[in-house]
Amino acid sequence: MSEGRIIALVPAAGVGARALRPDEPARPKQYRLLDGQAVLRRTVLALLAEPRIAAVRVVVAPDDALAAEVLAGLPRTECLPCGGATRADTVEQGLLQGDWREGDWALVHDAARPGLPLEALARLIDTCLAAGRGGLLALPVADTVKREALPEGGALTAPAAPSVAATLPREGLWLAQTPQLFPAAQLLQALQQARLSGLLVTDEASAVEALQVQPLLVPGAMANMKLTWPADFEWMEKWIS
Template sequence: MTQRQYWLVVPAAGIGQRMQADRPKQYLQLRQRYILDITLSRLLDTGLFAGAMVPLHPDDRWFVGSDSASDARILTCTGGGDRSDSVLSGLDALAGRLSDDDWVLVHDVARPCVAAEDIRRLIVGLGEGDIGGLLAAPVSDTIKRQAADADSVSETVDRRALWRAFTPQQFRYGLLRTALGRARDRGVAVTDESSALEAMGYAPKLVRGRTDNIKITVPEDLPLAGWILDQLEHK
């Protein structure tokens, strides 16, 4: 059986407006390092990946000063206007390096707390399947739907079949590239890789992951992420 490659795509072209900072959130300092550097090193140091493609904003001026810029395992390309465009740019930049059946794991650059055990669980859980899947966790909070015309509750949503989607999300290279390209061409809004596959009628597999795999989005997430990293490294 042919040995399949595993590659990472880590889109880093966002500007992180909700962080209210003077730079994109991936270049904020966490434990004296860029968030981007922490995320990429935690992924690549698992030894599971042939390399990582990192789509950057065309006006990015911080990456050159990062630790990642001197890491031979990391390649860069120009990202797009939104996440799906950046991921597709990364996949296009990998053309010629991967076969359609190779695996690509897409991870949020602002999720530095991903655990190596979760990455391995995802890869093992998907095995040699044809489609792929994602890390996720069942919703544990009570979920309310907001009324259309007011800041009030219209209903309580049944959470029993609801899951929170995390990253990495792992799919076959050729299938993911086709799905994202088709979504772009048809004007289909996709918020993650799984939704692009779902739009084509596929049903990606849910693989249960740790709930502390948080995405840094607002300023109060930074100290929480630092605390989680401390726990992961000293368990």
């Protein structure tokens, strides 16, 4: 299994509405600029820095007119205009396209994680290939975790802020990142089974977990944060400059 190729899939069919400021034009966050370069291009360049990645396949919406321009000139990179309504749909479609071979691995990375360090990417690949088993980058939870209290029934006015219902133990909790690396055939099976069973999955690992498989947790990196909110772009600009 470890002798197969590693092919990266970058799901980039979404819009990322939470990243927009009220005064900004509606532009998918993967096409916003960071220090003069589109987020998506920076993300793909981070993957291409690892020579063991045989190809990077960016899965975009069928009507996407920007991806090819943004990624022009990059080696080992192609756009697949077959993205779906959800992340899981998009990754599944990416796994159904192209020349996948027996033994290949699929490395799925968020389009909005341009700060992926090469050492973290290499650590994930080294760990998974050595074990012959899939895994993901993740960070142990460092902060105290609170659960929000549900609103009380019959309240006439909303509270000024949510209140705490409980403090949760953080031992054993990790924050999932990407890339997530799995045997391609296993990941496709997991996503198809999740779709047929109506299981909501928010990342590839949760789909594989439903197969009663335990993915490996590989230490990630703070720089590998996902750009979700407007302030995240300001932080990333400072990090890369």
